[in-house]
Amino acid sequence: MRRKRRVWESGLKLLGFVAITVLTLFPLYWMINVSLLPEKEVIRSIPHLFPSPAVSTFKSYVEILTKYEVPRYLLNSIVIVLSASVITLFSSFAVAYALAKYRFRLRNFTQYFIIWLVTLPWVVYVLPIFIITSRLGLLDSHILMVLLYGFSGIPLFSWFALPYLYSFPNELIDAGRLDGCSEWGIVLRIVMPALRNVLIALFVLRFVWAYNDLLYSLSFTFHRAKMVMPALLEFPGYLDIPFAKMAAGGFLAVLPIIIIVIVFQKYVVSGLVGQTFK
Template sequence: MGMNRRKLTTYIFQYILIIVVLSFFMLPIYWTLITSFKESWEIVKMPPSFIPEKPTFNNYLNILSNVEFTSKIRNSVIACFGSLAIALITGLPAAYVISRLRFKGSNSLYYTYITFRMLPPFVFLIPLYVFYRSSGLYDTYIGLILAYCVITIPLTVWMMVGYYDALPRELEEAALVDGCDRRKVFLHIVLPLSVPGIISTSLLNLIFTWNDFVFALILTSYNAATIPIGLLGFIGYTEIKWGMLAAATIIASIPLLLIVLFVQKYLVAGLTLGAIKG
């Protein structure tokens, strides 16, 4: 009886701890959600209400009818998937070469990629800003995409080298014995086996680029500005449009949330396999 009572007490304590921790992290999300359904007068009312008294969709309607904000959603999609495509096209073969083809300088090349990944973004911003201003890349899609590639390509190489190292080499060796060259081995054997790792790497790249504020703030002005810059527009000199800001935040969070829900079965496998030897 004493042992069962101690186990029951431990379980109760664990569940209480889990509820407290989840509440701590979920409260800001919940507060943003309910704020997006409140009118302006209710948002500033004291004491605050945890359930909207008169729920309204006006904030969402105003956001979706705001041409400037919807254009920033388009800009974010173009910049995110453009940089992701370049990162995968260049990073996947580079990671495979570093993992499988050991040559003089391969370790130095790998550590160079890691160095670029670990450097803070501010290191690149000043030279990029000066170069973009003089070359006409400032406030353009291609300029923002190339800036993101400074981070996404090293991240892709870093993630996929560990993943390739964890893959068994026997299938590749058998294909090479049968007459396949390295290109066919990579395209027809390695890439299909690497789908979980590619999905995990792509998701991490998308999270960085979708949420990026610093690169977009410094390297864009209006034409290529992204969602985080659009959120900044709801904070004015005389007022903060809390309802529209909350609604815009929820709308900005939905795409990544849906992507995670669709690829979650690949996410854990992709992150854990690459961590075995990476």
């Protein structure tokens, strides 16, 4: 009876895994399938379930890479989000380290203030930031977008990093102080190497969330610092919707995320799940 129950449990787990995998990968597959079709084949009554060699073409990719400024906007997204993710990671880690390892008068207030900042919607910042940056002449600039994405993630990722730093052994920090290490030396030489997987996991999460954001990129960029996600919204015309071009642009836009997640997958899993100190 127990063996039969285990077989059923294993079968249900396998079925759930297959269902989640299909639901996750099918939109990506369909986007690739549509991007390889001519526009007239996309809207046919009987859709192509597989890329047919007879009609498949890379025309949509060629057009968006030559007639549109997708490569420039894609580079803008990668540069801005990478720089902002580094700022978020180190700033939030410093805040979390101070809260976890130091005792000061406003420590509890600071923690509650971080929670309040996390719960506050980003949209409430848009109008004040727009007014300030327009008067400073910073609209549609790379530095503005880096600062926006860099500092807007500090509260949330400080909160994410707190449990790992609370569990980090104080004995290792005290040993570093006895060896003559400064506080920055302790952070850079002891704490950060020990929490490498956590840092990589938080970096990947921040990159993905900032890369997919539309609020700031739509509100503060127009051309020079425009990112790839808002650029894809400009593909539909007044009288037509180029589904194949939009699918090709969407695939190119998500390609950096796919590469980063595949490369750092093991660090994300071990960092968010298995990194503990006892």
